[in-house]
Amino acid sequence: MLFPLVAALLGSAVKVYSFERIIGGEECVPNSQPWQVAIYFFDKFMCGGVLINESWVLTAAHCNLSNIQIRLGEHNLKIHEGTEQFTYAAKICPHGDYNMTTYNHDIMLLKLASPATVTDYVQTISLCSSDSMEEGANCLISGWGTTTSPEETYPEVLQCLNITVFSDDDCRRFYGDSITENMFCAGVLEGGKDSCQGDSGGPLVCGSQLCGIISWGDPICGQENKPGVYTKVSNYLEWISNVIDTEDPDICRGV
Known part of the structure; x- marks a missing residue:
């Protein structure tokens, strides 16, 4: 099942505001993004x-x-x-x-x-060229999405997280034919660090360029071998x- 990372609209999830982190991340330096x-x-x-x-x-x-x-x-x-x-x-x-x-x-x-x-x-921010993002690149995501999953806890302050870009082969190993040429995966293999509901549409920045848009992932964020999926901006x-x-x-x- 594909699960978009948009915040719950009608309040079916409990929204508790706190200073806890984007899953595995930390509060961004104010206005650094x-x-x-x-x-x-x-x-x-x-x-x-x-x-x-x-x-x-x-x-x-x-x-x-x-x-x-x-x-x-x-x-x-x-x-x-x-x-x-x-x-x-x-x-x-x-x-x-x-x-x-x-x-x-x-x-x-x-x-x-x-x-x-x-x-x-x-x-x-400038946009990513086709050769600016490679497997293993260390990139940064940011957002106000939930810091816990499957229960949802929404932070007051912007959260930042460094994650790694996976190869297309690894991405398809994680998600099979759900991955198209317009998508890529990023996260950490062991889990615990991920974008989540409410982060949709936000940036994945490699160096000083926008290389990805936060798109979808597994319904439970931060699982081992289930990284986030991003729209490939260079396409x-x-x-x-x-x-x-x-x-x-x-x-x-x-x-």
Whole structure:
């Protein structure tokens, strides 16, 4: 069973806010991930996202909702820190071939209603080229997803975790034919360190480049030989450029 890493919408899971960690991670140095975006459905936190230029956020297609609110410059979601910028998604552009069963092409662009102002706390990140991410690369994920699994405990502050990129062969050994050419796996073989529900759409950064979008994983996060699965950003550079340049009405809808 494939399980998207979006936060529970209707409160079926217990949400206990604490300073515990993303599974196996730790609190990020405040504002050390200035491209990190918090995506809300009305006033409910749902997904992560990534600011790739002043007007566009990249996230997962399974985070496709109406009334998307965008929060930039966040660290602690429960208090006002004076670093935040708030706007909403004026256009929502999921990949046209996104498959909600297999999570293939799990990628989406959001056009901001008002451009972000670049500050020390809000910055863009460059995209990963095809040769920038190799097996064994040490990369960093971040998000406000649950720090426990299967019970859900959502942190107030942004969590960071260093994980390793696995080979395509290893990834298919873990998940079989569920892995497409547009996906890759990252984590640790022994488990205990993973992205989880609520981290969907957030960044996997290798060096200083955005190489992955948090997508899906096993329903119980952090298991041995069950790493997280990520959308491979380098496969979508042309698609991203085309959407930003044209705002193709066959792909994008206004809200």
